Amino acid sequence: MIEDEVPVRTVIRAKLEKHGYRVVESGTARSGLEYARANNPDAVILDLGLPDMDGLEVTKAIRAWSTMPILIVSARGREQDKVDALDAGADDYVTKPFGIDELLARLRVALRHASRAGAPGGVTVLCAGDLSVDLDRRSVTRAGQAVHLTPTQYKLLVALMKGGGGVVTHRQLLAAVWGPAHVRDTHYLRVYMAQLRQKLETNPARPEYIGTDPGVGYRILVDDT
Secondary structure (H helix, E strand, O other): OEOOOHHHHHHHHHHHHHOOOOOOOEOOHHHHHHHHHHHOOOOEEEOOEOOOOEHHHHHHHHHOOOOOOEEEEEOOOOHHHHHHHHHHOOOEEEEOOOOHHHHHHHHHHHHHHHHHHOOOOOOOEEEEOOEEEEOOOOEEEEOOEEOOOOHHHHHHHHHHHOOOOOOEEHHHHHHHHOOHHHOOOHHHHHHHHHHHHHHHOOOOOOOOOEEEEOOOEEEEOOOOO
């Protein structure tokens, strides 16, 4: 955990240790990066407003050599701050003040996603609740029933599922589905996301599978237990 506010570190550490995590604390970016490089922890909880380096630069530095989950915990609550952090390589973003149980849930999701991504031989079936995507067969099922998607709808769903429950930004989705030349064409997402929800959701107005982070992106809604 790289966080310069001692009270925040104390609260987070106590809760994580109660749930069986071993926590190593750092109050500066430099010492946190040095520890991460030397010990390759399972995940990093990172503040953005550090005294010696901005958290965005820390995120980019870690991403230069590791895919370990990075969970941002910051008082910066603007949508653009969240987008910048996620585009820099963070897996999720929690705004201070936050509920500690929410932080734990987001951490579990990030760790589970990292575990799946590193599974031997690679993961060929992505699941969220009773929604399943078979990457080899390019097929989608919901509660055991086939869901027929267009190629673009399928690529969009795969990009979301690979997010493992973390936020996937507009830019990331557009680049993955339509290519880097279309990262500003957010109207594509509005149209295709509506189509995807019509096919997946029992009630698109109250989605069970695809959540929205307004102004930032979308995430697959997964069971975090």
